[in-house]
Amino acid sequence: xxxxxxxxxxxxxxxxxxxxxxxxSLRSGQYEDLAGDAERILFDANDTPLKSVKRGRVDTPKExxx
Amino acid sequence: MMxxxxxxxxVMAMLITGAGVLVGLIMAAAGHGDAFGxxxxxxxxxxxxxxxxxxxxxxxxxxxxxxxxxxxxxxxxVGIILSLCWAVxxxxxxxxxxxxxxxxxxxxxxxxxxxxxxxxxHTSGVIFGFxxxxxxxxxxxxMQRTCRARMPNQILPWFVLLGFNLFCVVAASGYLxxxxxxxxxxEPEWYADIWLVVVxxxxxxxxxxxxxxxxxxxxxxxxxxxxxxxxxxxxxHIVNNLAVPGSWTGAKSYSAFAGVQDAMTQWWYGHNxxxxxxxxxxxxxxxxxxxxxxxxxxxxxxxSILSFWGITFFYIWAGSHHxxxxxxxxxxxxxxxxxxxxxxxxxxxSAGNALMTLNGAWHKVRDDATLRFMMTAVVFYGLxxxxxxxxxxxxxxxxxxxxxxxxxHVHAGAMGxxxxxxxxxxxxxxxxLWRRETMYSWKAVEWHYxxxxxxxxVYVFAMWNSGIIQGLMWRxxxxxxxxxxxxxxxxIAMHPYYIARAFGGLLFLAGACIGLWNVVMTxxxxxxxxxxxxxxxxxxAMEPAVxxxx
Numbered sequence: 119x120x121x122x123x124x125x126x127x128x129x130x131x132x133x134x135x136x137x138x139x140x141x142x143s144l145r146s147g148q149y150e151d152l153a154g155d156a157e158r159i160l161f162d163a164n165d166t167p168l169k170s171v172k173r174g175r176v177d178t179p180k181e182x183x184x
Numbered sequence: 185m186m187x188x189x190x191x192x193x194x195v196m197a198m199l200i201t202g203a204g205v206l207v208g209l210i211m212a213a214a215g216h217g218d219a220f221g222x223x224x225x226x227x228x229x230x231x232x233x234x235x236x237x238x239x240x241x242x243x244x245x246x247x248x249x250x251x252x253x254x255x256x257x258x259x260x261x262v263g264i265i266l267s268l269c270w271a272v273x274x275x276x277x278x279x280x281x282x283x284x285x286x287x288x289x290x291x292x293x294x295x296x297x298x299x300x301x302x303x304x305x306h307t308s309g310v311i312f313g314f315x316x317x318x319x320x321x322x323x324x325x326x327m328q329r330t331c332r333a334r335m336p337n338q339i340l341p342w343f344v345l346l347g348f349n350l351f352c353v354v355a356a357s358g359y360l361x362x363x364x365x366x367x368x369x370x371e372p373e374w375y376a377d378i379w380l381v382v383v384x385x386x387x388x389x390x391x392x393x394x395x396x397x398x399x400x401x402x403x404x405x406x407x408x409x410x411x412x413x414x415x416x417x418x419x420x421h422i423v424n425n426l427a428v429p430g431s432w433t434g435a436k437s438y439s440a441f442a443g444v445q446d447a448m449t450q451w452w453y454g455h456n457x458x459x460x461x462x463x464x465x466x467x468x469x470x471x472x473x474x475x476x477x478x479x480x481x482x483x484x485x486x487x488s489i490l491s492f493w494g495i496t497f498f499y500i501w502a503g504s505h506h507x508x509x510x511x512x513x514x515x516x517x518x519x520x521x522x523x524x525x526x527x528x529x530x531x532x533x534s535a536g537n538a539l540m541t542l543n544g545a546w547h548k549v550r551d552d553a554t555l556r557f558m559m560t561a562v563v564f565y566g567l568x569x570x571x572x573x574x575x576x577x578x579x580x581x582x583x584x585x586x587x588x589x590x591x592x593h594v595h596a597g598a599m600g601x602x603x604x605x606x607x608x609x610x611x612x613x614x615x616x617l618w619r620r621e622t623m624y625s626w627k628a629v630e631w632h633y634x635x636x637x638x639x640x641x642v643y644v645f646a647m648w649n650s651g652i653i654q655g656l657m658w659r660x661x662x663x664x665x666x667x668x669x670x671x672x673x674x675x676i677a678m679h680p681y682y683i684a685r686a687f688g689g690l691l692f693l694a695g696a697c698i699g700l701w702n703v704v705m706t707x708x709x710x711x712x713x714x715x716x717x718x719x720x721x722x723x724x725a726m727e728p729a730v731x732x733x734x
Contacts, residue, residue, distance in 0.1 A: 120445065121441060121444075121445035121446075121448050121449060122448070122516065124423075125423075125448065125449065125452055128419065128423060129452075129500050129501065132416065132419060132500060133497060133500065135415070136412075136493070136496050136497060140493060143403070147401070148402060148403060149486075149489070151402070152485040152486050152489075153481075153485065154402075155402040155404065155485060156475070156481035156482050156485035157481045158400065158402070159329070159330055159404055159472065159475065159476065159481075160475060160476065160479060160480075160481060162329075162476070165255070165329075165616070166253055166254055166255070167252060167253070167254070167255060167328070167332055167333050167334045167399065168332040168333070168399035168400070169252070169399075
């Protein structure tokens with residue numbers, strides 16, 4: 119069963135990638151406000167992207183009031 | 185479609201499709217006389233059609249809208265229509281192969297219409313054509329909405345969607361010509377596999393880039409499910425399809441592995457394809473569209489995250505339960521069996537979580553067939569994951585393996601869970617995507633629901649009966665220790681169930697046809713939703729910056 123010498127490392131590797139992703143999500147505050155996170159997808163009054171304010175890509179919002 | 189592309193993007197699209205024409209031409213010339221050459225022509229025609237479609241709109245006016253004010257939905261729309269077309273094709277092929285088993289004369293004595301060639305057209309048609317397109321289309325929708333950000337690029341989503349469909353066309357046409365690697369659910373040959381890797385890397389890049397642009401700090405759980413689907417399918421696909429082509433201008437290749445090694449790789453792939461293609465992505469769909477449609481947040485968001493990590497870590501090990509009582513070492517079989525049983529925990533956590541979300545919204549489930557599609561899908565998910573864990577137990581497998589019970593189990597999952605959640609999501613998504621008030625006909629949705637449900641139930645019950653009868657007949661011995669029944673005896677016993685199975689498939693196919701018709705009519709006939717909002721929703725609405733009254 120030499121194939122297991124390939125499949126088990128590949129599988130473990132995928133597990134390690136998963137674990138790394140999990141720790142990243144834990145440390146980057148993904149699980150800080152679970153109730154709010156679950157609710158926010160339901161707000162669909164305005165089906166448009168938010169204005170981007172990250173990393174300096176500030177799109178100046180258009181004036182909508184006269 | 186083309187009006188949203190800038191002229192630079194149109195030129196880019198022409199370059200890519202032009203390269204496709206060139207590759208097709210080279211393949212057709214180099215592989216002349218081989219099925220490889222025939223596939224060259226398929227690629228050439230597919231690319232040429234797209235090339236001319238782009239070319240005729242090359243000098244159309246540039247898009248005027250400020251792109252960042254809207255999501256990019258054109259590829260999602262095309263993906264939804266394509267998925268329903270594939271559903272009708274794939275399920276029609278399913279009905280044909282089911283009928284072939286009951287009435288073998290339906291083969292018409294042609295090579296291309298033999299069971300072995302038509303069956304993969306059915307399986308790939310429904311899994312990759314229907315399921316894959318639904319996954320890609322809904323993932324484009326969900327990633328943009330939950331990130332509150334537009335996709336980073338307008339060419340990449342088209343490349344992913346149309347490139348994937350090219351793969352599906354090459355796969356299906358190849359089966360009819362007799363091209364196959366003989367690996368279940370991984371039948372396409374080496375060149376199609378390499379192309380899918382390219383498409384898949386583009387898909388992963390697109391997803392990650394959209395996530396990186398997100399304006400919402402939290403990554404909603406559905407995205408994790410979709411990401412696991414994309415990433416794991418890439419790894420599985422590459423490892424299982426490692427093969428050496430017999431010739432660079434021929435279709436045939438030889439697997440890098442042999443014997444039980446090859447079988448183990450195949451079922452490591454095969455079961456994880458079920459896990460990450462047919463479960464993970466569709467759970468992402470469930471976790472987005474079910475709360476949206478029920479207008480309630482998921483019952484326990486914490487549990488949804490927990491079951492995600494549970495599924496991700498457990499599923500990978502379950503594949504060897506496909507090889508009980510084979511040359512595979514006993515401990516590897518036991519490992520697969522153990523993890524299969526452990527899987528019940530995260531699977532039922534998801535199913536229970538979804539049903540608890542509906543608690544307090546049961547009146548909506550009663551009145552709204554779309555939500556009922558999703559609810560029923562969850563019930564079938566719970567049932568088939570229980571059945572799967574049960575069948576993975578070695579002594580149970582002794583009865584069920586190689587019988588129609590397995591077929592029944594797969595279809596309880598594929599029709600009951602995967603297809604129903606897809607249809608529910610499509611009905612929830614279509615009015616939102618095309619900004620229509622409602623579906624064209626809610627009665628047609630009801631009809632589709634009941635046809636799909638009754639078709640699934642007839643199919644699954646027929647296969648349970650036939651499978652268990654078959655399994656019991658094969659293990660019945662006479663007093664002198666010889667087998668009581670011949671194989672033909674078991675075939676005759678299964679005949680009525682095969683007819684019932686074809687009938688169940690017919691009902692399910694009829695439902696899918698109604699679904700396609702209803703979506704097309706919604707797009708063509710239902711008036712646009714008039715925005716009753718006090719803020720601009722798109723560029724047209726944004727034009728009169730000063731109210732008319734002033």
